[in-house]
Amino acid sequence: METVDIAIETEEIQLDQFLKWAGVVSSGGEVRALLEQRLIRRNGETESARRRKLHVGDRIEIDGMGAWRVTGGPQ
Template sequence: MANIEKIEVNTETIQLDQFLKWAGVLESGGQVKLMIEDEMILVNGKVETARRKKLHEGDVVEIKEMGSWQVVFKGE
């Protein structure tokens, strides 16, 4: 895996599609859906099939040939 960009979120969990939009990786849930159908999105090294999968602190999302992003809880 290449460099992993850390993305801070304000909640303890975040849905996969929301996370990718928050991080500025993808612009819409439709894009997430298509990439999931093409098995291009991995969570913690495993192909993910649910675009609304709940992510937690430390989870790593990878999109093949695009990059990797880690969920970091910002806290208060």
């Protein structure tokens, strides 16, 4: 599965905000549903926290949807 790089302009970003920023979901409710179904993994581990802080280098994968890596950060 190809990983798409998504640049952020801050030091960290919450998981739900990242997925909205990347255009993966349109609402926090969608993120909640994906978490409840245990479909989201962060760096290979199943994620359970919608507001988990992500940092540059973190990789998010959603079963059946794709994979994204946090890039960028403050300049």
